[in-house]
Amino acid sequence: MQDAHDMLFRTLADPTRRAIFERLCRQGEQTVGALTSQSGVSQPAVSKHLGLLKQAGLVRDRHEGRQTHYSAQLGALAPLMDWTREMAGFWEARFDDLEDLLKRMDQ
Amino acid sequence: MQDAHDMLFRTLADPTRRAIFERLCRQGEQTVGALTSQSGVSQPAVSKHLGLLKQAGLVRDRHEGRQTHYSAQLGALAPLMDWTREMAGFWEARFDDLEDLLKRMDQ
């Protein structure tokens, strides 16, 4: 896992894991039990996914008695947005270059 | 592979494949040979990756003689940007709700 992009894409690539993250985004802080009940997989599976999401910086955990509450850390999505914008930017730059070229050829 | 998000995240999750896509974004149209020479993997591996990128709608191919030229299709990134914005949106919505709540409690 080289850079932050790698970590983010790989972590969000799994549907089950992404669904958990989406739910945390939509509905805010949730306990492991609550997340498990709607995940379609076992509790250990959910815990494993939450561990990976935490490693990627996409979620925080907060311990309260015997429960653990997880919440989304939206800041972690920034590199993803940057990457997307960067790629789109390259595309537009080439497009502009093409326009310039055509303009110059037109003269 | 359920929705478009799944396809996109899964396709971009592999570092080698993402590197190929990035190169197409940065430098525009490239032949398979050119992409292979800087990929660090074999030509068949590159072809396989290009096939998956094409399936995901991230690249186009153009045949010219015995060469195949591939180019990035930036439009395919739109669902990714939408998803990211949506997640960030949920976060902000909850933040606004919290602000509202605090404001109301303050009165």
Add this chain to the structure above:
DNA sequence: CGAACATATATCCCTGTGGTTATACGTCAA
């Protein structure tokens, strides 16, 4: 203290897939 509960960790299995080599297919040149 002991039992029920909430979550995490350990262990294992099994599928998916990224990689390779070998080869087939199509195109250009002589």
Add this chain to the structure above:
DNA sequence: TTGACGTATAACCACAGGGATATATGTTCG
């Protein structure tokens, strides 16, 4: 037409990782 070239497909291998079950760890309650 034959051979070199560029790319795609086939067949296979190896390993990562997502899933389950079993169990450990920690917490509340009686």
